Amino acid sequence: MDSRRFGKYIVEREVLDEQRLEEITQRKSHSDNQSSLTERLKDSLRCTVPKLKHSVMSSLPVLYWLPKYSVWDYGMPDLISGISVGIMHLPQGLAYAMLASVPPVFGLYSSLYPALIYFFFGTSRHISIGTFTVLSIMVGSVTERLAPDVNFLIQNGTNVTAEVNIPARDSYRVQVAVATTVLGGLIQVALGLVKFGFVGTYLSEPLVRAYTTAASAHAVVAQLKYIFGVSPTRFSGPFSMVYTLKDVCSLLPYTHLPTLVVSAVSMVFLIAAKELNSFISPKLPVPIPVELITIVAGTLISAYTHLNRNYTISVVGEIPSGLSPPSVPDASLFGEVIGDAFALAMVGYAISISLGKTFALKHGYKVDSNQELVALGLSNAVGGFFQCFSVCSSMSRSLIQETTGGKTQMAAVASSLIVLVTILKLGPLFQELPKAVLAAIVFVNLKGMFKQHSDIVTLWKRSKIDLMVWLVTWVSTLLLNLDLGLAASILFALLTVIFRTQMPTYSVLGNVPGTELYVDIETHREARDVPGVTIFRSSATVYFANADLYIEALKEKSGLDISKMIIYKKRQEAKQRRRERRAERREKRQAKKERRAAQRAAKHLSGAPVFSVEEEAGSWRNTCVDGDVTDREQQGCTERENGTVFIIPTTPRTPDRWEYLKGGEPDCTSLGSISELQEGDTTTLDSSSDDTLSRDLERISLGSLGKWSWDIHSIIIDLSTANFIDIVAIKTIKNIIHDFSEIDVDIYIACCQAPVVEQLELGDFFSETITKRSLFVSVHDAVLYCLNHRGATSIPRYEPSVDTYDGTKL
Numbered sequence: 001m002d003s004r005r006f007g008k009y010i011v012e013r014e015v016l017d018e019q020r021l022e023e024i025t026q027r028k029s030h031s032d033n034q035s036s037l038t039e040r041l042k043d044s045l046r047c048t049v050p051k052l053k054h055s056v057m058s059s060l061p062v063l064y065w066l067p068k069y070s071v072w073d074y075g076m077p078d079l080i081s082g083i084s085v086g087i088m089h090l091p092q093g094l095a096y097a098m099l100a101s102v103p104p105v106f107g108l109y110s111s112l113y114p115a116l117i118y119f120f121f122g123t124s125r126h127i128s129i130g131t132f133t134v135l136s137i138m139v140g141s142v143t144e145r146l147a148p149d150v151n152f153l154i155q156n157g158t159n160v161t162a163e164v165n166i167p168a169r170d171s172y173r174v175q176v177a178v179a180t181t182v183l184g185g186l187i188q189v190a191l192g193l194v195k196f197g198f199v200g201t202y203l204s205e206p207l208v209r210a211y212t213t214a215a216s217a218h219a220v221v222a223q224l225k226y227i228f229g230v231s232p233t234r235f236s237g238p239f240s241m242v243y244t245l246k247d248v249c250s251l252l253p254y255t256h257l258p259t260l261v262v263s264a265v266s267m268v269f270l271i272a273a274k275e276l277n278s279f280i281s282p283k284l285p286v287p288i289p290v291e292l293i294t295i296v297a298g299t300l301i302s303a304y305t306h307l308n309r310n311y312t313i314s315v316v317g318e319i320p321s322g323l324s325p326p327s328v329p330d331a332s333l334f335g336e337v338i339g340d341a342f343a344l345a346m347v348g349y350a351i352s353i354s355l356g357k358t359f360a361l362k363h364g365y366k367v368d369s370n371q372e373l374v375a376l377g378l379s380n381a382v383g384g385f386f387q388c389f390s391v392c393s394s395m396s397r398s399l400i401q402e403t404t405g406g407k408t409q410m411a412a413v414a415s416s417l418i419v420l421v422t423i424l425k426l427g428p429l430f431q432e433l434p435k436a437v438l439a440a441i442v443f444v445n446l447k448g449m450f451k452q453h454s455d456i457v458t459l460w461k462r463s464k465i466d467l468m469v470w471l472v473t474w475v476s477t478l479l480l481n482l483d484l485g486l487a488a489s490i491l492f493a494l495l496t497v498i499f500r501t502q503m504p505t506y507s508v509l510g511n512v513p514g515t516e517l518y519v520d521i522e523t524h525r526e527a528r529d530v531p532g533v534t535i536f537r538s539s540a541t542v543y544f545a546n547a548d549l550y551i552e553a554l555k556e557k558s559g560l561d562i563s564k565m566i567i568y569k570k571r572q573e574a575k576q577r578r579r580e581r582r583a584e585r586r587e588k589r590q591a592k593k594e595r596r597a598a599q600r601a602a603k604h605l606s607g608a609p610v611f612s613v614e615e616e617a618g619s620w621r622n623t624c625v626d627g628d629v630t631d632r633e634q635q636g637c638t639e640r641e642n643g644t645v646f647i648i649p650t651t652p653r654t655p656d657r658w659e660y661l662k663g664g665e666p667d668c669t670s671l672g673s674i675s676e677l678q679e680g681d682t683t684t685l686d687s688s689s690d691d692t693l694s695r696d697l698e699r700i701s702l703g704s705l706g707k708w709s710w711d712i713h714s715i716i717i718d719l720s721t722a723n724f725i726d727i728v729a730i731k732t733i734k735n736i737i738h739d740f741s742e743i744d745v746d747i748y749i750a751c752c753q754a755p756v757v758e759q760l761e762l763g764d765f766f767s768e769t770i771t772k773r774s775l776f777v778s779v780h781d782a783v784l785y786c787l788n789h790r791g792a793t794s795i796p797r798y799e800p801s802v803d804t805y806d807g808t809k810l
Helices: 003-009 018-025 030-045 049-059 071-099 105-121 133-146 166-193 197-202 205-228 240-250 257-283 290-305 307-311 331-363 369-384 395-403 410-430 435-445 447-462 464-502 547-558 562-606 613-622 629-635 692-705 727-741 754-762 779-789
Strands: 153-156 159-164 506-511 518-520 533-538 637-639 644-647 659-662 682-684 714-718 746-750
Touching: 049 369, 071 105, 071 133, 071 205, 071 290, 071 395, 071 410, 071 435, 105 369, 105 410, 133 166, 133 205, 133 331, 133 464, 166 197, 166 331, 166 369, 197 331, 197 369, 197 464, 205 240, 205 257, 205 331, 205 435, 205 447, 205 464, 240 464, 257 290, 257 307, 257 435, 290 307, 290 410, 290 435, 331 369, 331 395, 331 464, 435 447, 447 464, 506 547, 506 779, 518 779, 533 547, 533 779, 547 714, 547 727, 562 727, 714 727, 714 779, 727 746, 746 779
Parallel strands: 533 714, 714 746
Antiparallel strands: 153 159, 506 518, 506 533, 644 659, 659 682
8 A cells, every 4th residue: 555545544634743833832942931930930939918828728728618617517417427436536546556565545645636736737528637557556666676675674683583664664665656756747747848749659559558458467466465465575677577476376375365265255246246337337327336335345344353353364554644744755766766757657648648539539629638748747746745656547437437427627626525535534444444355456447458458369350560569568568577668669669660661562553544543553453554654652751761672672663673774775885886986997998998999990901910909918917016927827817007807718708708806816816616706796898787797696695684675764753652851862862863864764753742842952852954843743743744755656665686696596
């Protein structure tokens, strides 16, 4: 199909290249953009009343929605929702404080202050800020690493007893948790102020889900000592969970049976009650507070049966009533916990922003990611001064707040009041609560996270790469602990992105007849090749990591091996020059021959002796410069100053037929059989065009190249997938244009985004030979230009020979 036949399938219109587009749209130049950038910078620094009001509203979102708050419409739903969430705060705060390895009352503090801070600065209406399983486990790993039990053993003289100074240990662990929380909050605030809210996007959904799944396993292992009533050694660092689990298994024969019975009864009751609650919850206005009922029942049973005194079952112990005054965290600990603080900041923000965006999408409002980062950071930083540990949104509490009708963060105020009343008046009532009951609550609440193992089956069907991210995150978090596991997971996730951009999918596009659409020929049956034009596209941006692979893929898809093609062209050019020189020499020899013939004719008419070539050749033979004359006579060779050696035939032949060896040496002019000649060495004097022997040798040369014809005159590079271009990619494209021009193939670029065009300008891509006329707005514009400019008549075509020199088929 030639271009004229193909033209009826092409939608014809005006061809738009980049230069024409600039003429039509009056696109600003780079200098204009620089000036506009300066103006925008000045405007951003200029203070006006509207800008000040907008800044205050953005920093304190409560000032935007609170004046519009309707008590009649939102008051009762928020109150019911707040009471339901507050009831959940109590058992979760007490239980998750054990995960953080701090006294339970600090879990109540963490459920009170951060929620109030978020009320003023948060933009989500439905998430519930407070304690969360994963963050509590991460804090617990830090506190137990820096404050292990062995550092607080009570010494009695020179003997060291096995008794641990629990008040001193817990006090130092609180200091570690507070320092980690404050530092993590400051990191979140700093990132939010510099508009780094997008940093949470590096924690993909498979990564977060795998991380929380593995963290739940750490939570289970941490609670085993309360379930079985044993005291295993606490390990830290890589493989700490493996060592702890091994130690717990070795202590199973020493299980405290009363504690195990309390744990089992609590878990059975919680599981049964939760299943019943999920079954009848659609018929109830609010869900049944199963955890609170379990805590109240466990406390009453423990207090009236004296479980601690009679069966030595471990209980929560003293819970001070009232609020503790704020205190400054120990800044000397910041250097030891900075890595853990950063991990807490990233994980907490990723969980909170994902939940916030989910509810915002469902209810039709917007969540500001940067402001969320600031709000969560202030909740942690300010809360740390009141002995809170790291918090974020909780999925279970957020779902309760949303499903029970909560409309705004006024529900958080109501839930905080429930927690405040408990801290002030009801806290001492829970002193007899068995720790096994709290451990059972943690166990049962982790059921949802353990269900995330089903992601493996889902990801296997949908994306193998995401499955690899999930598995690597899960394994690394289990084995390397929470901090190193998160770092390894993020690194692996980024590597998958790099590998996918480094090894993208390359495709050749074809036109869908009657449209301006160009799709992959291999995956679309209706797509048709454009004669003489190859349209090449990569699925990723071209940059330094994949520039070399880009060139190789272009060669493969176009079917043109540039190196061989250039060698082929240079050989052709060299052969053409040799033919021209031989033709010139033939003309000179022909002229000499005619003059000698004229001289012989003149002498013959005048009676002078007849001049013969054989006689003059003999005289020339006698004048050879060096070598043995006898040998030259035997070889039948003569030499003249122009470097041409004449071969005197030894057998009868046509009188006018002579052969010569160009550039031959006097001692190497024996030709032997003609099949031994090399390329370009011989010619026939009486040929009127290119000699037959030279053409045969040319056929051998073409065959040895393996590629000697092509029907492509233009290649269009589709850069629609490129959102940036670096210096290496610019040089790569310039080299592609130069190399393909050597074989008379034009390169055009299509679908460049405006930032890419600006980067090409800054990278000195354009020159006298490469102009903006080579850039087209769309692939269709480039195709129309190629067909109109080159068409099918200018396609370089070099057909291979059918026979080799010796007559055999190629």
